[in-house]
Amino acid sequence: MTTGMSDHSADIAPADHPSHPAELARTAPTGQLPARFENPGLPTHIPRMADLDEKAARRAEKQVAALFGLSILGTLGFIASYYLVTEHGSVFVPGIGLMRAENLALGLCLAVSLLGIGLGAVHWAKTLMPDTEVVELRHPLRSSDEDRQALVTTLREEGRKSQLGRRPLLKYSMLGAMTLFPATLTWQLVGGLGRLPHNDLSTTEWNGRYLGGGKWQFVPKRLMRDPENTPIKASDVVIGSVFHVQPEGVLDMTEGKLEAKGKAAVLLMRLNPSDIRSTKELDWSHDGIVAYSKICTHVGCPVGLYEHQTHHLLCPCHQSTFDVTNDCHVIFGPANRPLPQLKITVDSEGYLISAQPFEEAVGPSFWERGS
Amino acid sequence: MSTATTPAHQRPADALRDGDTAARPAPSTGARRLGGVAGWVDDRTGAAKGVTYLMKKVFPDHWSFMLGEVAMYSMIVCLLSGVFLTFWFVPSAGETIYHGSYAPLQGIQMSEAYRSTLDISFEVRGGLIIRQIHHWAALMFVVAVSAHMFRVFFTGAFRKPREINWVIGTILSLLAIVEGFAGYSLPDDLLSGTGLRAMEGFMQSTPVLGSYLAYMVFDGPFPGSAIIPRLYSVHVLLIPGILIALFTAHIVIVALQKHTQYPGPGKTEQNVVGFPVLPVYAAKAGGFFFIVFGIIALMSALVQINPIWGYGPYDPSPVTAGSQPDWYMGFADGALRITPGWLEFHPFGYTLSLNVALGALGLIPVMYTITGAYPFLERWVTGDTREHHLLDRPRNAPVRTGLGMAAMTAYGVFMFAAGNDIMAVLLHMSINDITHFFQVGLFVLPPLAFWVTKRICLSLQRRDRDMVLHARESGTIIRTAHGGYFERHDGIDEFERWPLVQHEAVAPLELPAGTDANGVASPTARSERLRARLSHFYFKDAVNPVTPAELAAAHPGPHEEEVPALEHDADHFVGIEQDHADGVGAPRH
Amino acid sequence: MNALAARRPRPATTVLLLILALVLGAAALVTFATRPASASSAASGDQIAQGKALFQASCASCHGINAQGTMTGSGTNVAGPALAGVGAAAVDFQVGTGRMPMAAPSIQAPRSKVQFSQEQIYAMAAYIASLAPGPAIPTAAQVDFAKGNAAVGGEIFRVNCAMCHNFAGSGGALTRGKYAPSLAGSTPTHIYEAMLTGPQSMPIFSDSDISVVGKRDVIAYLKAISKEPTQGGSRLGSLGPVSEGLFAWVFGLGLMVAAAVWLGKKAA
Structure with a gap:
């Protein structure tokens, strides 16, 4: 029963050596029996087949060598595939279907090359290297009391030589300098990283023409199909349809196009005017055609999912749902504010145009956007 | 070679006299060469002793100890494949027109970053396999980090002296997910751009400073052209630098403190039982690197990940259904999905967007702070200031295991909530119902998980006690000579018994006398009362291990005489005292 | 690098194009063979009568004897909407994809087994089209996606369709149990008709919204991505990062743990 233990007893410190007072108290013997069971020590080592039988050992050796050989084949296969597999050729793989041959061949060869080495090395370690467990003793991590005291003494004694404690002027001026100096680099970083928003977040291309200095002059703009970039006639918009819209000019921009699109994107829908429950919505519509910002008031994803039977708009990112019949108020999900409406009308040619800019900032909330 | 195989004392003239020391056999050529190189290095570093010590270091063997290695190796695979990708990737938002070989994107306007990622996938020979290896390795890195954390938590490996490493590990895990986010945002495809769009929205929700913060990070309005190059330097330089530094500290501390081990016969708080680095662990761990890399290569060969050509280039107007982040950011995304909208307030004409800020800005710091602080909290509650090198079996710490499961459940609710739309489609359910389920589940499921887990742990502990006291029921009914019947119980030997009885008996901390009689509630007294209450919470239901006395009581002497068939078992159980006499430890009586 | 790559011959592309051309040819043949000479404009009186009879037998219980x-019995909900003006395209789509007749009332008619022959569907379409003008079944030229530009179609698809149907057309969730179905296996004609008529929750993309050419481009894009071989292996349902994460946890970690268990186990 305890033979295994005797093999190793030299290596093993007494089990459960009661070094802590609390433990001593718990393990104090009560009556005749000890308070706790004793650690029986390591069980007997059971030799492996390869330890007893040279034939088994040789078999293991061959298996390891075969795995290493497989790895070599994988490497050669990788290099061969690199040249031989056609660049965009494809191959049928059961369970996957038609797939690009290059990725399959290179990937599989690489996997074989790596797994051959890995499985071989582990199999070698398991079957042929010694599997007798070795015991290493732990030593307490803490230094001796003298060493700890010596450290404290050194710090104090040697520190005193700096005279920091005796000269408060030195102490406080140094502290001040050290505290302030990071401001230099921080200043550079914060100042250099970006510009100030000013009223950027509250304006879009629908504001009209940019005059500079954060000022805009309102100019009505045609509503253009995205991505076709063609104007939309009121008669084009049938009930149940939805148009993805950008203001005229945005899709022709060479600079700042994505930034402009990200704020100005609008959805255009037509409802039966009798279905519209908000008078403001009806006022700002053209004959039941309503335009709403496509940018979610939650975190700014495009709210594109329009269910034409319920007139609900759903955001695919976090499922905020807006009711188009009721001025796009939130009826479900994490958004709080309705989508801003764009007031529209038609120009002399019958094309839909903006009648005024958005009255509030579009997109996600920010502190100073107003309530 | 010849000098080594021809012993000097074969010639009579050179025969040794008594008392002579034998000349050392000359080393082989190989050994001489190795000695030469090692000597050269040692002359300049003095590393021989330290290296020898390291080579002989012992590591215990258990599959769960390899989870950390999976994480480490996945990280190395990421570093390696990432270096490859930098040779082709162009971190620029500069506009370009695509003229590569992928037909469905011909002539489409896109950023340099997206075009170069397409080129890696279609034009660079073997580029796609490297990209897929990089991405799968990144997913596996965070998967393995999480699994490793679970192992460390549930076995109590974070206890003294390993609290520092737990904190480092917590930071590593946080860095890993930030690194992952920065990485998958780089290709500038529609999906990752949508992620960045949301990230900008998160920043804007910061009270007071939101818009300034967002404009600083993006250098102006979203998306701008700065974010891709900035994320690139964060992804390839800043975070990997910190990751590697902290990871090195993590490993050095493990080596310094020596690995923990599971309780078992012969394993004590004072030793490590396992295999030495040379040769066994070098071969096993080294081989395991190739296995991990090989499995990642296999996944990359057979399973497509992040098909950026399908998503199309980023544009703020379109979006795809099922816009999710990679799995490790899912919990934050899910938190946003289940936060109700009424948490946005409009005080004094300003907008306080807690419906975003709570999930997007608050959750990660809170979660990681709690995780990092847990060892210190538990230590304070249990008052256990000793070092622990033997791991707990999770069942022997029912409250900790329960708390861990509750935390994992809360995390799971957040994470699965991020897949509510995918579930709605696959399970034919209403997305609204699923969202409501998670909203309720966040408050109901974690306590439930705690309670169920704790009950399971306690019954497992009782079963362990039963096993020790009554062993296994054999199902064999035996008729005694006196005409009685009993069921024979197969005995367990002391090696089987030890894991079931090795853990310590625990009891709640007692309130220090006089504290509550004071009348005046001093802050110390209040904190002591809280501590006692928490300790009670931890330990009030403790099922303590069987003691030898209990075992002896369960198998009284007369039983043995009455039942001759039990003689063998009885020897075992009643003969404990004798075992002790020859036992390892000092005899105690 | 790119210049070199561009000059290199691409056998796979050629093969792909050939296959595409073959499939196209076959599809065109099938379409021509079964298409009535005048589905939309001047349906024969016989056809309309046949369609009316079929309608009254199979559809009238919900849509009314004269459509x-x-x-519903309580008078609060629509059992079946009025069909005057929905057009032949709506009939061909709804009946031709098996959505109609509906087996049981549900929140959304699922795609299922087609109950009628194409001849019968055309007859019913002709009958409904005779009630009031509406969108017609597209001509073969309108859905001839070989003439379409897949790249342009991709752009239109991402702006107008991907938010519901997902980037690869795998489908997605809508509110309260409704969903945008997967587009895999949909015929060009049905895709066109769906855009034109806006079945169920889907909005209508009239020719003035997405032009006739634009619709053909969208179909060309969908066919291009469904025909192309997968580049990097199994697509995991083209559901995005959710299925990738699940795969990493289940198979990735599963394999790693299996290897670790084998590694830690004592050899025989």
Whole structure:
């Protein structure tokens, strides 16, 4: 029963050596029996087949060598595939279907090359290297009391030589300098990283023409199909349809196009005017055609999912749902504010145009956007 | 070679006299060469002793100890494949027109970053396999980090002296997910751009400073052209630098403190039982690197990940259904999905967007702070200031295991909530119902998980006690000579018994006398009362291990005489005292 | 690098194009063979009569004997909407994809087994089209996606369709149990008709919204991505990062743990 233990007893410190007072108290013997069971020590080592039988050992050796050989084949296969597999050729793989041959061949060869080495090395370690467990003793991590005291003494004694404690002027001026100096680099970083928003977040291309200095002059703009970039006639918009819209000019921009699109994107829908429950919505519509910002008031994803039977708009990112019949108020999900409406009308040619800019900032909330 | 195989004392003239020391056999050529190189290095570093010590270091063997290695190796695979990708990737938002070989994107306007990622996938020979290896390795890195954390938590490996490493590990895990986010945002495809769009929205929700913060990070309005190059330097330089530094500290501390081990016969708080680095662990761990890399290569060969050509280039107007982040950011995304909208307030004409800020800005710091602080909290509650090198079996710490499961459940609710739309489609359910389920589940499921887990742990502990006291029921009914019947119980030997009885008996901390009689509630007294209450919470239901006395009581002497068939078992159980006499430890009586 | 790559011959592309051309040819043949000479404009009186008979036998219980629509027993909900003006395209789509007749009332008619022959569907389409003008079944030229530009179609698809149907057309969730179905296996004609008529929750993309050419481009894009071989292996349902994460946890970690268990186990 305890033979295994005797093999190793030299290596093993007494089990459960009661070094802590609390433990001593718990393990104090009560009556005749000890308070706790004793650690029986390591069980007997059971030799492996390869330890007893040279034939088994040789078999293991061959298996390891075969795995290493497989790895070599994988490497050669990788290099061969690199040249031989056609660049965009494809191959049928059961369970996957038609797939690009290059990725399959290179990937599989690489996997074989790596797994051959890995499985071989582990199999070698398991079957042929010694599997007798070795015991290493732990030593307490803490230094001796003298060493700890010596450290404290050194710090104090040697520190005193700096005279920091005796000269408060030195102490406080140094502290001040050290505290302030990071401001230099921080200043550079914060100042250099970006510009100030000013009223950027509250304006879009629908504001009209940019005059500079954060000022805009309102100019009505045609509503253009995205991505076709063609104007939309009121008669084009049938009930149940939805148009993805950008203001005229945005899709022709060479600079700042994505930034402009990200704020100005609008959805255009037509409802039966009798279905519209908000008078403001009806006022700002053209004959039941309503335009709403496509940018979610939650975190700014495009709210594109329009269910034409319920007139609900759903955001695919976090499922905020807006009711188009009721001025796009939130009826479900994490958004709080309705989508801003764009007031529209038609120009002399019958094309839909903006009648005024958005009255509030579009997109996600920010502190100073107003309530 | 010849000098080594021809012993000097074969010639009579050179025969040794008594008392002579034998000349050392000359080393082989190989050994001489190795000695030469090692000597050269040692002359300049003095590393021989330290290296020898390291080579002989012992590591215990258990599959769960390899989870950390999976994480480490996945990280190395990421570093390696990432270096490859930098040779082709162009971190620029500069506009370009695509003229590569992928037909469905011909002539489409896109950023340099997206075009170069397409080129890696279609034009660079073997580029796609490297990209897929990089991405799968990144997913596996965070998967393995999480699994490793679970192992460390549930076995109590974070206890003294390993609290520092737990904190480092917590930071590593946080860095890993930030690194992952920065990485998958780089290709500038529609999906990752949508992620960045949301990230900008998160920043804007910061009270007071939101818009300034967002404009600083993006250098102006979203998306701008700065974010891709900035994320690139964060992804390839800043975070990997910190990751590697902290990871090195993590490993050095493990080596310094020596690995923990599971309780078992012969394993004590004072030793490590396992295999030495040379040769066994070098071969096993080294081989395991190739296995991990090989499995990642296999996944990359057979399973497509992040098909950026399908998503199309980023544009703020379109979006795809099922816009999710990679799995490790899912919990934050899910938190946003289940936060109700009424948490946005409009005080004094300003907008306080807690419906975003709570999930997007608050959750990660809170979660990681709690995780990092847990060892210190538990230590304070249990008052256990000793070092622990033997791991707990999770069942022997029912409250900790329960708390861990509750935390994992809360995390799971957040994470699965991020897949509510995918579930709605696959399970034919209403997305609204699923969202409501998670909203309720966040408050109901974690306590439930705690309670169920704790009950399971306690019954497992009782079963362990039963096993020790009554062993296994054999199902064999035996008729005694006196005409009685009993069921024979197969005995367990002391090696089987030890894991079931090795853990310590625990009891709640007692309130220090006089504290509550004071009348005046001093802050110390209040904190002591809280501590006692928490300790009670931890330990009030403790099922303590069987003691030898209990075992002896369960198998009284007369039983043995009455039942001759039990003689063998009885020897075992009643003969404990004798075992002790020859036992390892000092005899105690 | 790119210049070199561009000059290199691409056998796979050629093969792909050939296959595409073959499939196209076959599809065109099938379409021409079964299409009535005048589905939209001047349907024969016989066809309309046949369609009316079929309608009254199979559809009238919900849509009314004259397709005027009916309410449910309590009169609060629409059992079947009025069909005057929905056009032949709506009939061909709804009946031709097996969505109609509906087996049981549900929140959304699922795609299922087609109950009628194409001849019968054309007859019913002709009958409904005779009630009031509406969108016609597209001509073969309108859905001839070989003439379409897949790249342009991709752009239109991402702006107008991907938010519901997902980037690869795998489908997605809508509110309260409704969903945008997967587009895999949909015929060009049905895709066109769906855009034109806006079945169920889907909005209508009239020719003035997405032009006739634009619709053909969208179909060309969908066919291009469904025909192309997968580049990097199994697509995991083209559901995005959710299925990738699940795969990493289940198979990735599973394999790693299996290897670790084998590694830690004592050899025989």
